[in-house]
Amino acid sequence: MSWDIKMLFRRHALDIARSLKRNGLSEDAAADITQDTFVRVLAKPPAATTGTHNPKAYLYKISRNLRINQQKRERLIETVDIESDAAQNLADPAPSPEAVVYSRQCLAQTHQALAELPERTRRAFEMHRLGERTLNEVAQELEISTTRAWMLIRDAYKHLLARVGEF
Known part of the structure; x- marks a missing residue:
């Protein structure tokens, strides 16, 4: 089997995404990792090996490793879901100190x-x-x-x- 990425994507992308979803990933995360799998192969194709090489197994191995890496990152980073209204209240509506100083300088120049x-x-x-x-x-x-x-x-x-x- 050759490394025709288009053909491999058409043939295996949906199955890889389904496999990732079965392993606990959301649909969006599974789609992202599936895409990253093929990007990884495009960026660095596997070295030529002697004997028979199985591209499907190679793609699944990459996706599994990417899933493991993502799960490790998620364990390290604590995330909290907040509603969009609550997120807007997090931002300080007051101007930054730099903006205040700049505005005062402009006002003084205008007055002068x-x-x-x-x-x-x-x-x-x-x-x-x-x-x-x-x-x-x-x-x-x-x-x-x-x-x-x-x-x-x-x-x-x-x-x-x-x-x-x-x-």
């Missing part, structure tokens, strides 16, 4: 960059961006045209991007 702006430009930007006012409302309060209000806000954005980067 805003302080560097001319008074009218800063007020127009703060009214529009922080006060959520429209360009028309900013223009009316500062007693300038809507186009001039837009230009002031645009200049503030350009300055902030140049000093702080994208935010």
Whole structure:
């Protein structure tokens, strides 16, 4: 019998998986080990031997060894099944210390960059961006045209991007 992997897979994969399931593995674990068996043969085919060689026996031997290795790993590692809702509660929703420091640095840079702006430009930007006012409302309060209000806000954005980067 030759080592035609496609033919061997078609002929023996289902039987190997069934054998693994009979030995206590779940369907997914049996499928994984069956696949690993053939990957192992693809990666390192058996050495040429003298006499008759039985590929089926060789595949079963590999799958049995992989099953034993997996069971040894499972005995070493304690696993606990948790529900998906419980798993979400395990993650800390608070930002990491690094993220907090980075955010504070960005905020300080932004505050400094805003302080560097001319008074009218800063007020127009703060009214529009922080006060959520429209360009028309900013223009009316500062007693300038809507186009001039837009230009002031645009200049503030350009300055902030140049000093702080994208935010």
